[in-house]
Amino acid sequence: MALQQLLGCLDQICGTIGERHENQLFLRNLLNNKELAALCQAHSIIEDFDDWKYPPADNNAFQMLYEVCEEMQGFVNMPEVMELCCLLTRAHMRAVFDIHDQIANKDYMPELPPEFPGDITPLCSDEEEAGVKIVKLVKSVEPLGATIKYDPKTGMIVIARVMHGGAADRSGLIHVGDKVQEVNGIPVKGRDPEEVTHFLASLDGSITFKLIPADIDTKKIPHSQIKMRAHFDYDPYKDELNPCPDASLSFRKGDILQIVDQGDPHWWQAKKLGEKGLRAGLIPGRQLQERRLSNRRSIINGSLGSNSSLDLSFKKSSVRINVRSSFRTNKRKVKKVMYHAKQNEDYDNEEVLTYEEVVLYKPPPSRPRPIVIIGPPGVGRNELKRRLIACDPDTFSSAIPHTSRPKRIMEEDGMEYYFVSREVMDKAVESNRLIEYGEYKDHMYGTSILATKRVIDEGQICLLCVHPQALRILKQSELKPYVIYIKPPSIDVLRATRLSRKAMVTMEKSHTRPFADEDLVNMVQVGKRMEAMYQHYFDCTITNDNLQRTFMELKSVISRVQTQEQWVSSKWLR
Numbered sequence: 001m002a003l004q005q006l007l008g009c010l011d012q013i014c015g016t017i018g019e020r021h022e023n024q025l026f027l028r029n030l031l032n033n034k035e036l037a038a039l040c041q042a043h044s045i046i047e048d049f050d051d052w053k054y055p056p057a058d059n060n061a062f063q064m065l066y067e068v069c070e071e072m073q074g075f076v077n078m079p080e081v082m083e084l085c086c087l088l089t090r091a092h093m094r095a096v097f098d099i100h101d102q103i104a105n106k107d108y109m110p111e112l113p114p115e116f117p118g119d120i121t122p123l124c125s126d127e128e129e130a131g132v133k134i135v136k137l138v139k140s141v142e143p144l145g146a147t148i149k150y151d152p153k154t155g156m157i158v159i160a161r162v163m164h165g166g167a168a169d170r171s172g173l174i175h176v177g178d179k180v181q182e183v184n185g186i187p188v189k190g191r192d193p194e195e196v197t198h199f200l201a202s203l204d205g206s207i208t209f210k211l212i213p214a215d216i217d218t219k220k221i222p223h224s225q226i227k228m229r230a231h232f233d234y235d236p237y238k239d240e241l242n243p244c245p246d247a248s249l250s251f252r253k254g255d256i257l258q259i260v261d262q263g264d265p266h267w268w269q270a271k272k273l274g275e276k277g278l279r280a281g282l283i284p285g286r287q288l289q290e291r292r293l294s295n296r297r298s299i300i301n302g303s304l305g306s307n308s309s310l311d312l313s314f315k316k317s318s319v320r321i322n323v324r325s326s327f328r329t330n331k332r333k334v335k336k337v338m339y340h341a342k343q344n345e346d347y348d349n350e351e352v353l354t355y356e357e358v359v360l361y362k363p364p365p366s367r368p369r370p371i372v373i374i375g376p377p378g379v380g381r382n383e384l385k386r387r388l389i390a391c392d393p394d395t396f397s398s399a400i401p402h403t404s405r406p407k408r409i410m411e412e413d414g415m416e417y418y419f420v421s422r423e424v425m426d427k428a429v430e431s432n433r434l435i436e437y438g439e440y441k442d443h444m445y446g447t448s449i450l451a452t453k454r455v456i457d458e459g460q461i462c463l464l465c466v467h468p469q470a471l472r473i474l475k476q477s478e479l480k481p482y483v484i485y486i487k488p489p490s491i492d493v494l495r496a497t498r499l500s501r502k503a504m505v506t507m508e509k510s511h512t513r514p515f516a517d518e519d520l521v522n523m524v525q526v527g528k529r530m531e532a533m534y535q536h537y538f539d540c541t542i543t544n545d546n547l548q549r550t551f552m553e554l555k556s557v558i559s560r561v562q563t564q565e566q567w568v569s570s571k572w573l574r
Protein backbone atom coordinates (compact mmCIF):
# COMPACT_ATOMS: atom_id res chain seq x y z
CA MET A 1 0.00 0.00 0.00
CA ALA A 2 2.70 2.44 1.06
CA LEU A 3 4.73 1.31 -1.94
CA GLN A 4 1.86 2.16 -4.32
CA GLN A 5 1.44 5.58 -2.70
CA LEU A 6 5.13 6.23 -3.10
CA LEU A 7 5.01 5.26 -6.79
CA GLY A 8 1.96 7.46 -7.31
CA CYS A 9 3.66 10.57 -6.10
CA LEU A 10 7.13 9.79 -7.52
CA ASP A 11 6.81 12.23 -10.46
CA GLN A 12 5.70 14.98 -8.18
CA ILE A 13 8.54 14.40 -5.70
CA CYS A 14 11.20 14.19 -8.40
CA GLY A 15 9.84 17.32 -10.10
CA THR A 16 10.05 19.24 -6.83
CA ILE A 17 13.59 18.23 -5.94
CA GLY A 18 14.77 18.27 -9.61
CA GLU A 19 16.24 14.77 -9.51
CA ARG A 20 18.20 13.46 -12.55
CA HIS A 21 16.34 11.24 -15.00
CA GLU A 22 18.47 8.07 -14.48
CA ASN A 23 18.00 8.30 -10.71
CA GLN A 24 14.25 8.64 -11.16
CA LEU A 25 14.29 5.58 -13.42
CA PHE A 26 16.28 3.59 -10.90
CA LEU A 27 13.87 4.51 -8.12
CA ARG A 28 10.84 3.66 -10.26
CA ASN A 29 12.31 0.27 -11.20
CA LEU A 30 13.16 -0.42 -7.59
CA LEU A 31 9.66 0.42 -6.35
CA ASN A 32 8.16 -1.71 -9.11
CA ASN A 33 10.42 -4.62 -8.30
CA LYS A 34 8.41 -7.78 -7.59
CA GLU A 35 10.84 -9.00 -4.93
CA LEU A 36 10.63 -5.74 -3.02
CA ALA A 37 6.84 -5.94 -3.22
CA ALA A 38 6.95 -9.49 -1.85
CA LEU A 39 9.26 -8.38 0.92
CA CYS A 40 6.96 -5.53 1.87
CA GLN A 41 4.01 -7.89 1.86
CA ALA A 42 5.87 -10.31 4.10
CA HIS A 43 6.71 -7.42 6.37
CA SER A 44 3.08 -6.38 6.73
CA ILE A 45 2.05 -9.97 7.43
CA ILE A 46 4.69 -10.19 10.15
CA GLU A 47 3.51 -6.83 11.47
CA ASP A 48 -0.03 -8.26 11.70
CA PHE A 49 1.25 -11.28 13.54
CA ASP A 50 3.23 -9.14 15.90
CA ASP A 51 0.29 -8.71 18.25
CA TRP A 52 0.63 -12.43 19.10
CA LYS A 53 -2.92 -13.28 18.19
CA TYR A 54 -1.40 -16.57 17.10
CA PRO A 55 1.27 -17.28 19.69
CA PRO A 56 3.80 -19.98 18.82
CA ALA A 57 2.76 -23.43 20.02
CA ASP A 58 6.26 -23.96 21.31
CA ASN A 59 9.32 -21.76 21.50
CA ASN A 60 11.80 -24.57 21.84
CA ALA A 61 11.26 -26.43 18.58
CA PHE A 62 14.99 -26.98 18.15
CA GLN A 63 15.06 -28.95 21.39
CA MET A 64 11.98 -30.87 20.31
CA LEU A 65 13.77 -31.79 17.10
CA TYR A 66 16.49 -33.48 19.13
CA GLU A 67 13.99 -35.20 21.36
CA VAL A 68 12.05 -36.54 18.37
CA CYS A 69 15.26 -37.79 16.76
CA GLU A 70 16.23 -39.49 19.97
CA GLU A 71 12.82 -41.14 20.28
CA MET A 72 13.32 -42.43 16.76
CA GLN A 73 16.60 -44.11 17.68
CA GLY A 74 14.49 -46.97 19.01
CA PHE A 75 13.07 -47.63 15.53
CA VAL A 76 16.18 -47.44 13.38
CA ASN A 77 15.32 -50.63 11.54
CA MET A 78 12.30 -48.93 9.92
CA PRO A 79 13.38 -47.23 6.66
CA GLU A 80 10.70 -44.49 6.97
CA VAL A 81 11.97 -43.59 10.41
CA MET A 82 15.55 -43.50 9.19
CA GLU A 83 14.57 -41.26 6.28
CA LEU A 84 12.70 -38.88 8.56
CA CYS A 85 15.64 -38.85 10.97
CA CYS A 86 18.05 -37.99 8.13
CA LEU A 87 15.76 -35.20 6.91
CA LEU A 88 15.33 -33.68 10.35
CA THR A 89 19.02 -33.67 11.16
CA ARG A 90 20.04 -31.85 7.97
CA ALA A 91 21.75 -28.54 8.54
CA HIS A 92 19.12 -26.42 6.79
CA MET A 93 16.32 -28.19 8.68
CA ARG A 94 18.06 -27.45 11.97
CA ALA A 95 18.50 -23.86 10.86
CA VAL A 96 14.75 -23.56 10.14
CA PHE A 97 13.92 -24.80 13.63
CA ASP A 98 16.54 -22.56 15.13
CA ILE A 99 15.14 -19.50 13.35
CA HIS A 100 11.62 -20.52 14.35
CA ASP A 101 12.68 -20.45 18.01
CA GLN A 102 14.41 -17.13 17.59
CA ILE A 103 11.24 -15.60 16.15
CA ALA A 104 9.07 -17.30 18.77
CA ASN A 105 11.33 -15.90 21.49
CA LYS A 106 11.38 -12.52 19.72
CA ASP A 107 15.11 -12.88 19.76
CA TYR A 108 15.91 -10.58 16.89
CA MET A 109 19.42 -9.84 18.03
CA PRO A 110 22.31 -9.97 17.29
CA GLU A 111 22.97 -7.25 14.80
CA LEU A 112 24.96 -8.69 11.98
CA PRO A 113 27.60 -7.46 9.64
CA PRO A 114 25.94 -6.34 6.41
CA GLU A 115 27.25 -9.11 4.17
CA PHE A 116 25.64 -11.99 6.13
CA PRO A 117 21.97 -11.87 7.02
CA GLY A 118 20.98 -14.00 10.03
CA ASP A 119 22.77 -15.11 13.13
CA ILE A 120 24.93 -17.76 11.57
CA THR A 121 25.51 -17.95 7.91
CA PRO A 122 27.45 -21.09 7.31
CA LEU A 123 29.03 -21.49 3.95
CA CYS A 124 30.49 -24.82 3.14
CA SER A 125 32.54 -25.41 0.08
CA ASP A 126 34.06 -28.76 -0.55
CA GLU A 127 35.40 -27.78 -3.89
CA GLU A 128 38.45 -25.82 -2.97
CA GLU A 129 40.59 -28.83 -2.15
CA ALA A 130 39.60 -32.45 -2.07
CA GLY A 131 38.98 -33.59 1.51
CA VAL A 132 38.95 -30.04 2.89
CA LYS A 133 35.90 -28.02 3.82
CA ILE A 134 35.64 -24.30 4.17
CA VAL A 135 33.17 -23.28 6.83
CA LYS A 136 32.20 -19.69 7.33
CA LEU A 137 30.38 -18.68 10.51
CA VAL A 138 29.30 -15.28 11.66
CA LYS A 139 30.29 -14.77 15.25
CA SER A 140 28.18 -12.37 17.25
CA VAL A 141 28.08 -11.86 21.01
CA GLU A 142 27.63 -15.58 21.41
CA PRO A 143 30.80 -17.74 21.51
CA LEU A 144 31.33 -20.29 18.75
CA GLY A 145 30.46 -23.20 21.03
CA ALA A 146 33.34 -25.50 20.23
CA THR A 147 36.53 -26.39 22.07
CA ILE A 148 39.81 -27.43 20.50
CA LYS A 149 42.78 -29.57 21.47
CA TYR A 150 46.28 -30.20 20.21
CA ASP A 151 47.04 -33.57 18.68
CA PRO A 152 50.72 -34.21 19.53
CA LYS A 153 50.97 -36.98 16.90
CA THR A 154 50.08 -34.77 13.95
CA GLY A 155 50.67 -31.32 15.41
CA MET A 156 47.15 -30.43 14.32
CA ILE A 157 44.54 -28.43 16.19
CA VAL A 158 41.48 -30.64 16.42
CA ILE A 159 37.85 -29.86 17.37
CA ALA A 160 37.54 -31.49 20.81
CA ARG A 161 33.89 -30.73 21.54
CA VAL A 162 30.98 -29.12 19.84
CA MET A 163 28.69 -27.62 22.46
CA HIS A 164 25.14 -28.83 22.04
CA GLY A 165 22.91 -26.03 20.73
CA GLY A 166 25.86 -23.63 20.31
CA ALA A 167 26.66 -21.72 17.12
CA ALA A 168 28.96 -24.43 15.71
CA ASP A 169 26.40 -27.14 16.46
CA ARG A 170 23.55 -25.19 14.93
CA SER A 171 25.57 -24.69 11.75
CA GLY A 172 25.70 -28.49 11.43
CA LEU A 173 29.08 -28.13 9.69
CA ILE A 174 31.67 -28.45 12.45
CA HIS A 175 32.14 -31.83 14.10
CA VAL A 176 34.25 -33.41 16.81
CA GLY A 177 37.50 -34.66 15.29
CA ASP A 178 37.60 -32.10 12.45
CA LYS A 179 41.16 -30.87 12.03
CA VAL A 180 41.55 -27.11 11.84
CA GLN A 181 44.00 -26.09 9.15
CA GLU A 182 43.39 -22.36 8.97
CA VAL A 183 41.35 -19.69 10.70
CA ASN A 184 40.70 -16.64 8.52
CA GLY A 185 43.51 -17.73 6.22
CA ILE A 186 46.03 -18.06 9.07
CA PRO A 187 47.53 -21.57 9.44
CA VAL A 188 47.16 -22.93 12.97
CA LYS A 189 49.04 -26.21 12.67
CA GLY A 190 51.58 -26.64 15.46
CA ARG A 191 50.21 -23.71 17.47
CA ASP A 192 49.42 -23.78 21.16
CA PRO A 193 45.62 -24.43 21.47
CA GLU A 194 45.38 -21.72 24.12
CA GLU A 195 46.84 -19.22 21.68
CA VAL A 196 44.32 -20.32 19.03
CA THR A 197 41.47 -20.06 21.57
CA HIS A 198 42.48 -16.50 22.44
CA PHE A 199 42.75 -15.67 18.76
CA LEU A 200 39.26 -17.07 18.10
CA ALA A 201 37.85 -15.18 21.07
CA SER A 202 39.30 -11.95 19.74
CA LEU A 203 37.58 -12.33 16.35
CA ASP A 204 34.28 -10.74 15.51
CA GLY A 205 31.99 -10.98 12.50
CA SER A 206 32.62 -13.68 9.92
CA ILE A 207 35.22 -16.35 10.64
CA THR A 208 36.39 -18.76 7.98
CA PHE A 209 37.64 -22.18 9.00
CA LYS A 210 39.53 -24.50 6.73
CA LEU A 211 38.86 -27.95 8.13
CA ILE A 212 39.79 -31.52 7.34
CA PRO A 213 36.63 -33.46 8.20
CA ALA A 214 36.78 -36.09 10.94
CA ASP A 215 37.03 -39.70 9.80
CA ILE A 216 34.21 -40.85 12.05
CA ASP A 217 30.72 -39.55 11.47
CA THR A 218 30.06 -38.03 14.87
CA LYS A 219 26.90 -36.32 13.66
CA LYS A 220 24.91 -39.47 14.24
CA ILE A 221 25.64 -39.72 17.97
CA PRO A 222 22.26 -39.09 19.58
CA HIS A 223 22.02 -36.42 22.25
CA SER A 224 21.14 -37.70 25.67
CA GLN A 225 18.11 -36.42 27.54
CA ILE A 226 19.09 -37.61 31.02
CA LYS A 227 18.16 -35.32 33.89
CA MET A 228 20.39 -35.19 36.94
CA ARG A 229 20.09 -33.44 40.27
CA ALA A 230 23.40 -31.85 41.23
CA HIS A 231 24.57 -32.53 44.76
CA PHE A 232 27.31 -29.90 44.77
CA ASP A 233 27.87 -26.27 43.78
CA TYR A 234 30.01 -25.74 40.71
CA ASP A 235 31.86 -22.65 39.57
CA PRO A 236 33.95 -23.39 36.44
CA TYR A 237 36.19 -20.40 37.08
CA LYS A 238 37.26 -21.89 40.42
CA ASP A 239 37.98 -25.30 38.92
CA GLU A 240 41.63 -25.61 38.01
CA LEU A 241 40.94 -28.79 36.00
CA ASN A 242 38.35 -27.16 33.75
CA PRO A 243 39.70 -27.00 30.20
CA CYS A 244 37.43 -24.14 29.13
CA PRO A 245 35.54 -22.15 31.81
CA ASP A 246 34.01 -19.87 29.18
CA ALA A 247 32.25 -22.82 27.58
CA SER A 248 31.14 -24.23 30.95
CA LEU A 249 28.03 -24.16 33.08
CA SER A 250 27.89 -23.06 36.68
CA PHE A 251 25.24 -24.56 38.93
CA ARG A 252 24.08 -24.86 42.52
CA LYS A 253 23.38 -27.87 44.68
CA GLY A 254 19.84 -29.05 43.95
CA ASP A 255 19.71 -27.71 40.37
CA ILE A 256 18.24 -30.09 37.80
CA LEU A 257 20.56 -30.48 34.84
CA GLN A 258 19.77 -31.91 31.46
CA ILE A 259 22.81 -33.89 30.43
CA VAL A 260 22.97 -33.66 26.66
CA ASP A 261 26.30 -35.31 26.00
CA GLN A 262 28.26 -37.89 28.00
CA GLY A 263 30.63 -38.79 25.19
CA ASP A 264 33.60 -37.64 27.25
CA PRO A 265 33.32 -39.33 30.68
CA HIS A 266 35.29 -36.51 32.30
CA TRP A 267 33.46 -33.54 30.85
CA TRP A 268 29.76 -33.77 30.16
CA GLN A 269 27.68 -31.19 28.37
CA ALA A 270 24.60 -29.98 30.20
CA LYS A 271 21.91 -27.36 30.32
CA LYS A 272 20.15 -26.05 33.40
CA LEU A 273 16.52 -26.99 33.33
CA GLY A 274 14.17 -24.06 33.10
CA GLU A 275 16.88 -21.72 31.90
CA LYS A 276 16.44 -20.01 28.56
CA GLY A 277 19.04 -20.49 25.88
CA LEU A 278 19.95 -23.35 23.67
CA ARG A 279 23.64 -23.67 24.34
CA ALA A 280 24.92 -26.40 26.64
CA GLY A 281 27.96 -25.91 28.86
CA LEU A 282 30.70 -28.19 30.13
CA ILE A 283 30.35 -29.72 33.58
CA PRO A 284 32.58 -32.27 35.31
CA GLY A 285 31.45 -35.83 34.59
CA ARG A 286 30.46 -38.11 37.46
CA GLN A 287 33.73 -40.07 37.34
CA LEU A 288 35.88 -36.98 37.54
CA GLN A 289 33.82 -35.37 40.30
CA GLU A 290 33.65 -38.54 42.40
CA ARG A 291 37.40 -39.01 42.17
CA ARG A 292 37.95 -35.38 43.08
CA LEU A 293 35.60 -35.56 46.08
CA SER A 294 37.10 -38.81 47.40
CA ASN A 295 40.58 -37.33 47.14
CA ARG A 296 39.46 -34.22 48.96
CA ARG A 297 37.77 -36.35 51.62
CA SER A 298 40.80 -38.55 52.21
CA ILE A 299 42.94 -35.44 52.65
CA ILE A 300 40.44 -34.03 55.19
CA ASN A 301 40.11 -37.38 56.98
CA GLY A 302 43.87 -37.71 57.03
CA SER A 303 44.24 -34.34 58.68
CA LEU A 304 41.45 -35.07 61.18
CA GLY A 305 42.74 -38.51 62.10
CA SER A 306 40.69 -41.67 62.07
CA ASN A 307 38.24 -40.60 64.80
CA SER A 308 36.52 -37.93 62.79
CA SER A 309 32.95 -39.08 63.27
CA LEU A 310 30.50 -36.24 63.59
CA ASP A 311 28.26 -36.41 66.59
CA LEU A 312 24.66 -35.69 65.79
CA SER A 313 23.24 -36.66 69.14
CA PHE A 314 21.81 -34.10 71.43
CA LYS A 315 24.30 -35.15 74.09
CA LYS A 316 27.80 -36.41 73.37
CA SER A 317 27.78 -39.97 72.14
CA SER A 318 30.22 -42.79 72.59
CA VAL A 319 31.18 -45.43 70.04
CA ARG A 320 27.66 -46.70 69.69
CA ILE A 321 25.48 -43.96 68.40
CA ASN A 322 23.55 -42.87 71.37
CA VAL A 323 20.93 -40.80 69.67
CA ARG A 324 17.79 -40.75 71.70
CA SER A 325 14.85 -41.76 69.73
CA SER A 326 11.23 -42.19 70.57
CA PHE A 327 8.58 -44.44 69.17
CA ARG A 328 5.35 -42.75 69.88
CA THR A 329 1.94 -44.15 69.63
CA ASN A 330 -1.10 -42.03 69.11
CA LYS A 331 -1.85 -41.99 72.81
CA ARG A 332 1.44 -41.53 74.53
CA LYS A 333 5.08 -41.22 73.99
CA VAL A 334 7.32 -44.11 74.90
CA LYS A 335 10.88 -43.19 75.59
CA LYS A 336 13.59 -45.38 74.16
CA VAL A 337 17.17 -44.71 74.92
CA MET A 338 19.26 -46.30 72.25
CA TYR A 339 19.27 -45.70 68.55
CA HIS A 340 21.06 -48.32 66.54
CA ALA A 341 21.97 -47.82 62.99
CA LYS A 342 23.63 -50.55 61.00
CA GLN A 343 25.67 -47.96 59.25
CA ASN A 344 27.27 -45.48 61.57
CA GLU A 345 27.78 -41.81 60.82
CA ASP A 346 31.27 -42.40 59.46
CA TYR A 347 29.74 -44.70 56.93
CA ASP A 348 27.12 -42.14 55.95
CA ASN A 349 29.88 -39.64 55.60
CA GLU A 350 31.71 -41.97 53.21
CA GLU A 351 29.03 -41.61 50.59
CA VAL A 352 30.32 -39.61 47.62
CA LEU A 353 27.31 -38.00 46.00
CA THR A 354 27.75 -35.97 42.87
CA TYR A 355 24.80 -36.39 40.53
CA GLU A 356 21.59 -38.33 40.93
CA GLU A 357 19.54 -39.28 37.91
CA VAL A 358 15.99 -38.01 38.37
CA VAL A 359 12.62 -38.23 36.66
CA LEU A 360 9.33 -36.46 37.25
CA TYR A 361 6.83 -38.31 39.42
CA LYS A 362 3.35 -37.61 40.72
CA PRO A 363 1.86 -40.15 43.11
CA PRO A 364 -1.53 -41.64 42.28
CA PRO A 365 -4.13 -40.19 44.70
CA SER A 366 -4.68 -43.65 46.18
CA ARG A 367 -1.00 -44.00 47.15
CA PRO A 368 0.27 -40.73 48.65
CA ARG A 369 3.96 -40.34 49.31
CA PRO A 370 5.06 -40.67 52.97
CA ILE A 371 6.44 -37.49 54.47
CA VAL A 372 9.62 -37.69 56.52
CA ILE A 373 10.12 -34.88 58.99
CA ILE A 374 13.77 -34.49 59.95
CA GLY A 375 15.47 -32.04 62.25
CA PRO A 376 17.57 -31.69 65.38
CA PRO A 377 15.82 -32.92 68.55
CA GLY A 378 13.60 -30.25 70.05
CA VAL A 379 13.12 -28.29 66.83
CA GLY A 380 9.41 -29.16 66.71
CA ARG A 381 9.13 -32.25 64.49
CA ASN A 382 6.68 -34.12 66.71
CA GLU A 383 4.70 -30.99 67.51
CA LEU A 384 4.17 -30.45 63.76
CA LYS A 385 3.33 -34.10 63.16
CA ARG A 386 0.84 -34.06 66.05
CA ARG A 387 -0.82 -30.92 64.66
CA LEU A 388 -1.10 -32.40 61.16
CA ILE A 389 -2.79 -35.55 62.44
CA ALA A 390 -5.04 -33.56 64.80
CA CYS A 391 -6.21 -31.21 62.04
CA ASP A 392 -6.91 -33.93 59.48
CA PRO A 393 -6.85 -37.48 60.92
CA ASP A 394 -8.38 -38.94 57.75
CA THR A 395 -5.48 -37.73 55.64
CA PHE A 396 -2.52 -38.02 57.99
CA SER A 397 -1.40 -40.96 60.07
CA SER A 398 1.75 -42.56 61.45
CA ALA A 399 3.12 -46.06 61.23
CA ILE A 400 2.37 -48.37 64.15
CA PRO A 401 5.68 -49.46 65.73
CA HIS A 402 6.74 -53.08 66.28
CA THR A 403 7.98 -54.21 69.70
CA SER A 404 9.36 -57.33 71.30
CA ARG A 405 7.79 -56.30 74.63
CA PRO A 406 5.09 -58.74 75.79
CA LYS A 407 1.57 -57.56 75.21
CA ARG A 408 -0.18 -56.26 78.30
CA ILE A 409 -3.76 -57.02 79.28
CA MET A 410 -6.09 -54.55 77.54
CA GLU A 411 -3.58 -54.04 74.72
CA GLU A 412 -4.53 -55.19 71.26
CA ASP A 413 -2.04 -56.23 68.59
CA GLY A 414 -1.88 -53.69 65.77
CA MET A 415 -3.41 -50.87 67.81
CA GLU A 416 -0.55 -49.21 69.69
CA TYR A 417 2.06 -51.77 68.65
CA TYR A 418 2.57 -54.87 66.58
CA PHE A 419 3.79 -57.41 69.14
CA VAL A 420 6.45 -59.78 67.81
CA SER A 421 9.23 -61.92 69.25
CA ARG A 422 12.77 -60.70 69.78
CA GLU A 423 13.89 -63.11 67.10
CA VAL A 424 11.52 -61.57 64.55
CA MET A 425 12.79 -58.10 65.48
CA ASP A 426 16.42 -59.22 65.07
CA LYS A 427 15.69 -60.72 61.66
CA ALA A 428 13.90 -57.53 60.56
CA VAL A 429 16.98 -55.53 61.56
CA GLU A 430 19.28 -57.86 59.65
CA SER A 431 17.22 -57.69 56.50
CA ASN A 432 16.91 -53.88 56.60
CA ARG A 433 13.18 -54.03 57.11
CA LEU A 434 13.21 -51.56 59.98
CA ILE A 435 13.50 -47.88 59.17
CA GLU A 436 14.83 -47.27 62.67
CA TYR A 437 14.86 -49.14 65.91
CA GLY A 438 15.93 -48.89 69.52
CA GLU A 439 16.04 -50.75 72.78
CA TYR A 440 14.37 -49.93 76.04
CA LYS A 441 14.45 -52.06 79.20
CA ASP A 442 15.70 -55.06 77.20
CA HIS A 443 12.89 -54.84 74.66
CA MET A 444 13.20 -53.75 71.09
CA TYR A 445 11.03 -51.15 69.40
CA GLY A 446 11.11 -50.20 65.77
CA THR A 447 9.27 -48.69 62.81
CA SER A 448 9.07 -51.06 59.89
CA ILE A 449 8.81 -50.48 56.18
CA LEU A 450 5.81 -52.82 56.20
CA ALA A 451 3.92 -50.73 58.77
CA THR A 452 4.57 -47.63 56.70
CA LYS A 453 3.30 -49.41 53.59
CA ARG A 454 0.12 -50.35 55.41
CA VAL A 455 -0.62 -46.66 55.97
CA ILE A 456 0.04 -45.90 52.30
CA ASP A 457 -2.18 -48.81 51.26
CA GLU A 458 -4.96 -47.20 53.26
CA GLY A 459 -4.53 -44.10 51.07
CA GLN A 460 -3.22 -42.02 53.99
CA ILE A 461 -0.14 -39.81 54.18
CA CYS A 462 2.27 -41.52 56.56
CA LEU A 463 4.24 -39.07 58.69
CA LEU A 464 7.62 -40.25 59.90
CA CYS A 465 9.85 -38.43 62.38
CA VAL A 466 13.12 -40.34 62.17
CA HIS A 467 16.80 -39.90 62.81
CA PRO A 468 18.62 -38.87 59.59
CA GLN A 469 20.52 -42.14 59.55
CA ALA A 470 17.23 -43.79 58.68
CA LEU A 471 17.10 -41.78 55.46
CA ARG A 472 19.47 -44.09 53.66
CA ILE A 473 17.15 -47.09 54.16
CA LEU A 474 14.09 -44.99 53.46
CA LYS A 475 15.45 -43.63 50.21
CA GLN A 476 16.42 -47.13 49.10
CA SER A 477 12.99 -48.52 49.90
CA GLU A 478 10.12 -48.45 47.47
CA LEU A 479 8.22 -46.03 49.70
CA LYS A 480 9.15 -42.94 47.66
CA PRO A 481 9.43 -40.70 50.73
CA TYR A 482 9.57 -36.91 50.57
CA VAL A 483 12.00 -35.53 53.13
CA ILE A 484 11.36 -32.19 54.82
CA TYR A 485 14.09 -30.76 56.99
CA ILE A 486 12.84 -28.60 59.85
CA LYS A 487 15.62 -26.11 60.43
CA PRO A 488 16.08 -24.30 63.72
CA PRO A 489 15.97 -20.51 63.35
CA SER A 490 18.75 -18.27 64.68
CA ILE A 491 19.56 -18.54 68.35
CA ASP A 492 17.89 -15.17 69.03
CA VAL A 493 14.65 -16.29 67.39
CA LEU A 494 14.83 -19.59 69.28
CA ARG A 495 15.18 -17.72 72.56
CA ALA A 496 12.33 -15.38 71.68
CA THR A 497 9.97 -18.18 70.63
CA ARG A 498 10.84 -21.18 72.80
CA LEU A 499 11.80 -19.57 76.11
CA SER A 500 8.90 -17.12 76.08
CA ARG A 501 6.45 -19.89 75.22
CA LYS A 502 7.95 -22.13 77.88
CA ALA A 503 8.48 -24.83 75.29
CA MET A 504 9.48 -28.15 76.80
CA VAL A 505 12.46 -30.38 76.19
CA THR A 506 10.87 -33.77 75.70
CA MET A 507 13.97 -35.80 75.16
CA GLU A 508 15.16 -36.39 78.70
CA LYS A 509 14.69 -39.96 79.77
CA SER A 510 12.85 -39.36 82.98
CA HIS A 511 11.10 -36.01 82.74
CA THR A 512 10.27 -33.03 80.59
CA ARG A 513 11.56 -29.58 81.45
CA PRO A 514 11.67 -26.11 79.90
CA PHE A 515 14.46 -25.42 77.38
CA ALA A 516 17.67 -23.95 78.81
CA ASP A 517 19.85 -21.62 76.75
CA GLU A 518 22.41 -24.41 76.40
CA ASP A 519 19.76 -26.65 74.76
CA LEU A 520 19.02 -24.00 72.14
CA VAL A 521 22.71 -23.49 71.30
CA ASN A 522 23.09 -27.24 71.03
CA MET A 523 20.03 -27.49 68.77
CA VAL A 524 21.49 -25.00 66.32
CA GLN A 525 24.84 -26.82 66.27
CA VAL A 526 23.26 -30.24 65.79
CA GLY A 527 21.13 -28.77 62.99
CA LYS A 528 24.24 -27.47 61.23
CA ARG A 529 25.99 -30.83 61.45
CA MET A 530 22.88 -32.58 60.23
CA GLU A 531 22.68 -30.31 57.20
CA ALA A 532 26.36 -30.82 56.42
CA MET A 533 26.00 -34.59 56.46
CA TYR A 534 22.52 -35.29 55.19
CA GLN A 535 21.48 -32.32 53.09
CA HIS A 536 21.61 -34.41 49.92
CA TYR A 537 18.64 -36.38 51.23
CA PHE A 538 16.47 -33.31 51.92
CA ASP A 539 13.80 -32.47 49.37
CA CYS A 540 12.77 -29.28 51.13
CA THR A 541 13.79 -27.14 54.12
CA ILE A 542 11.44 -25.16 56.34
CA THR A 543 12.70 -22.94 59.15
CA ASN A 544 10.61 -23.29 62.28
CA ASP A 545 10.69 -19.69 63.46
CA ASN A 546 6.96 -19.36 64.00
CA LEU A 547 4.95 -22.46 64.81
CA GLN A 548 1.74 -21.46 63.02
CA ARG A 549 3.56 -20.23 59.93
CA THR A 550 5.74 -23.34 59.81
CA PHE A 551 2.65 -25.53 60.14
CA MET A 552 0.90 -23.74 57.25
CA GLU A 553 4.00 -23.95 55.05
CA LEU A 554 4.41 -27.62 55.87
CA LYS A 555 0.80 -28.29 54.92
CA SER A 556 1.14 -26.49 51.62
CA VAL A 557 4.41 -28.32 50.75
CA ILE A 558 2.77 -31.67 51.54
CA SER A 559 -0.24 -30.85 49.38
CA ARG A 560 2.08 -29.87 46.50
CA VAL A 561 4.03 -33.12 46.83
CA GLN A 562 0.86 -35.18 46.55
CA THR A 563 -0.68 -33.27 43.65
CA GLN A 564 2.16 -31.99 41.49
CA GLU A 565 5.03 -33.65 39.67
CA GLN A 566 8.30 -33.70 41.62
CA TRP A 567 11.79 -34.79 40.62
CA VAL A 568 12.56 -38.16 42.19
CA SER A 569 15.37 -40.68 41.86
CA SER A 570 15.00 -42.52 38.57
CA LYS A 571 15.79 -45.76 40.45
CA TRP A 572 12.36 -45.56 42.08
CA LEU A 573 10.56 -45.92 38.79
CA ARG A 574 12.64 -48.64 37.18
Ligand SMILES: Nc1ncnc2c1ncn2[C@@H]1O[C@H](COP(=O)(O)OP(=O)(O)OP(=O)(O)O)[C@@H](O)[C@H]1O
Residues within 6 Å of the ligand: 326, 375, 376, 377, 378, 379, 380, 381, 382, 383, 384, 497, 498, 501, 502, 503, 504, 505, 506, 507, 544, 545, 546, 547, 548, 550
Ligand atom coordinates in the same frame (compact mmCIF):
# COMPACT_ATOMS: atom_id res chain seq x y z
N1 LIG B 1 8.07 -22.44 66.56
C1 LIG B 1 7.93 -22.79 67.84
N2 LIG B 1 7.76 -21.84 68.76
C2 LIG B 1 7.63 -22.17 70.06
N3 LIG B 1 7.66 -23.43 70.53
C3 LIG B 1 7.84 -24.42 69.67
C4 LIG B 1 8.00 -24.16 68.27
N4 LIG B 1 8.17 -25.35 67.66
C5 LIG B 1 8.13 -26.30 68.61
N5 LIG B 1 7.93 -25.76 69.81
C6 LIG B 1 7.87 -26.44 71.10
O1 LIG B 1 9.16 -27.03 71.31
C7 LIG B 1 9.01 -28.20 72.11
C8 LIG B 1 9.74 -29.33 71.44
O2 LIG B 1 9.04 -29.67 70.24
P1 LIG B 1 8.94 -31.17 69.77
O3 LIG B 1 8.67 -32.12 70.89
O4 LIG B 1 8.04 -31.23 68.62
O5 LIG B 1 10.43 -31.39 69.30
P2 LIG B 1 11.01 -32.58 68.45
O6 LIG B 1 11.71 -31.99 67.30
O7 LIG B 1 9.96 -33.57 68.19
O8 LIG B 1 12.09 -33.17 69.40
P3 LIG B 1 11.90 -34.34 70.45
O9 LIG B 1 11.94 -35.60 69.69
O10 LIG B 1 13.03 -34.13 71.35
O11 LIG B 1 10.59 -34.09 71.11
C9 LIG B 1 7.53 -28.44 72.25
O12 LIG B 1 7.14 -27.93 73.53
C10 LIG B 1 6.92 -27.61 71.13
O13 LIG B 1 5.60 -27.19 71.45
